[in-house]
Amino acid sequence: MRALRLGTRRSRLALAQSGMMAERVRELTGRPVELVEITTYGDISREELAQIGGTGVFVSALREALLRGEIDLAVHSLKDLPTAQPGELVQAAVPARADARDALVARDGLGFAELAAASLAGDRPPPRIGTGSPRRRAQLHAWARQLGCEITTVPLRGNVDTRIGYVRSGALDAVVLAAAGLHRAGLASEITEALPTDAVLPAPGQGALVIECAASDAELIAELSGLDDPPTRVAVTAERALLAALEAGCSAPVGALAGLHADGPGPDPYRPEAAGAAEVTMLHLRGAVGTTDGSTLVQLSATGPVPASPGEALRHADRMGRELAAEMLAKGAAGLMGERAH
Incomplete structure (x- = not known):
């Protein structure tokens, strides 16, 4: 029986997510699944996402491989997908969502309110919080304003280990990442606070994965529907x-x-x-x-x-x-x- 070729980005998080989905596809279909690692433009560029096109930079190479028939299916973080769905591709399954919230990884085990208030005593400058997301910056600054505090947000790229490393080294006071990604990457112990959604709403689709395949593969679409929630x-x-x-x-x-x-x-x-x-x-x-x-x-x-x-x-x-x-x-x-x- 020919193995199903599952396309994935090369990052630690993407491989963890794709490996998890590959096992579920194996159990569902009874077919072997092999991971095919694909490098996307978003993985190699160090520019801010807003400057290089946002979400699509992480999925276009995977979608092109699907359309060329080089892979049979691909796993994406749903928040990375552009809202326009190509007619040649189908979202065959959206499995049950993990924690949708953003998570703070901060020095000294601090939560956001404690971190933001630390500068009020006058002995510290406003905390430096790393995030590559304008959405997070907007809501974090608004939250700090409500608390009567100031923060400084610092544009940030890189994988989850690199970002957490900025906190460990003292270069930043905190970083904000998706809670689901930290859990899937085995880094949940790094979270110092899961940010409440009444203060910081996540990106649309955050915490959810999607399995995409060619619209012409009706048999595979029918099989994968068993993973849909x-x-x-x-x-x-x-x-x-x-x-x-x-x-x-x-x-x-x-x-x-x-x-x-x-x-x-x-x-x-x-x-x-x-x-x-x-x-x-x-x-x-x-x-x-x-x-x-x-x-x-x-x-x-x-x-x-x-x-x-x-x-x-x-x-x-x-x-x-x-x-x-x-x-x-x-x-x-x-x-x-x-x-x-x-």
Whole structure:
């Protein structure tokens, strides 16, 4: 039986994620799976993501390999995918989402509020926090303003080990990374605080993976559907619809998070331990867009019942995302100019 060729980026995190998915594909299909490492432009460039094209720089080489038939499937971090889906490719499965939150890795085991307040005593300058994401910069600065503190954000690229190394060496006071990525890379012990989503909304699709394959491979698409998690797909559909609509109307950094629940939004129904605890009946979506200095932040939310039909549920999620984006644009998001981050 011919092995399935699974394309992956070469980074430690990408290989960990792809290896995890490869094992699940083996169990599901009974077919051997081999990893095919592919270097993307985003992996070799040291420029800021906003300057080299944002999300697509991590996926274009994998997609080209799929279209050429050099690989059978590819695993992406969903937040890395552009919102426009090529007709020749299909998102065959969106497995259950991991922790969607951002995570702080800080000196001395500090949380964000403690770190930001450390300079108030006058014996330290504002903490230097590394992140390559304008979305994170916008919300971190806004949070610091609420606390009456100041922070300095430092543009940052490199793999997770390199970024954490800046904290260990003392070059930075902290870095902010995706919690899911740190868990998958075996670095969860480095997290000093999982940032609350009421302060920092993650990138649309953060924490979720997607398995993509050629639209012409109907047999493989049918097999991979067994890995799909409908609640996760509905949630990320709403988030990405909001992002797509905002991209058309402004260029400011966007955060979004949706969750499915039964009794209306709880204090934080988006953590993995809350999933599956109740019958899914409602979809709650939050969005944030702002200037990178945190001086202006537009935040809105929407809640509505989820239709029982899977197809209708996805259409409802898409519509909710676009409608909330329209409200945000009307509330001032259209006037916010900044670097785009996903």
